[in-house]
Amino acid sequence: MRPCWICACVSGLALTASFAVAAESNVPHAPVTIVLKFENPFSSRSIEEMKREFQRATRNSIPVEWRMRDQMANGGTTGDLVLVTFKGRCIMDSVPPPVYDESGPLAWTSAVDGAPLPFGQVSCDRVRNAVLRAMWGSDFSHGEQLYGRALGRVLAHEFYHMMAKSTAHAASGVTKPALSGPELIGSSLTMDPEAIEMMDRQ
Numbered sequence: 561m562r563p564c565w566i567c568a569c570v571s572g573l574a575l576t577a578s579f580a581v582a583a584e585s586n587v588p589h590a591p592v593t594i595v596l597k598f599e600n601p602f603s604s605r606s607i608e609e610m611k612r613e614f615q616r617a618t619r620n621s622i623p624v625e626w627r628m629r630d631q632m633a634n635g636g637t638t639g640d641l642v643l644v645t646f647k648g649r650c651i652m653d654s655v656p657p658p659v660y661d662e663s664g665p666l667a668w669t670s671a672v673d674g675a676p677l678p679f680g681q682v683s684c685d686r687v688r689n690a691v692l693r694a695m696w697g698s699d700f701s702h703g704e705q706l707y708g709r710a711l712g713r714v715l716a717h718e719f720y721h722m723m724a725k726s727t728a729h730a731a732s733g734v735t736k737p738a739l740s741g742p743e744l745i746g747s748s749l750t751m752d753p754e755a756i757e758m759m760d761r762q
């Protein structure tokens with residue numbers, strides 16, 4: 561099965577956001593608030609699984625708090641902010657997609673002068689198509705869980721770029737430049753230790 565390119569860094573203008581970093585690598589990282597913005601209806605079950613898988617994939621290396629975009633008017637956040645926009649339909653279909661291949665990355669991270677910013681986008685449709693092509697047999701009975709797992713791994717990949725402020729990829733783990741459908745939904749896939757170190761150094 562052809563691997564799916566996870567991400568692309570998109571150049572753009574810097575936006576205003578709170579994005580502080582720890583001064584020393586041995587200082588525990590402050591919690592990061594991940595703000596989720598959905599352009600269309602989504603599966604709550606898949607998104608809850610995404611959050612759980614994100615924690616597993618990042619090995620709980622950085623504490624995170626989750627907020628929906630419409631909750632931000634209430635304030636109450638501290639530390640770093642990361643905004644992720646989910647494009648397309650974040651709902652699992654029950655049948656495989658057509659044979660045609662929708663090329664392109666599964667997610668994007670905004671960047672200025674090659675430096676990733678804490679703003680990213682995830683293509684729910686491309687992730688769903690990759691997942692459906694990898695599923696077979698009994699997988700379809702828990703498709704929402706597998707879809708959420710894949711979204712969590714894609715999100716962990718983008719989170720690494722944002723927090724490490726790097727466009728580099730690892731040779732293994734969830735921060736490889738491309739992952740196959742089976743890797744997106746397989747039983748275990750975590751962040752390379754070197755990638756975690758890079759986040760800790762910021």
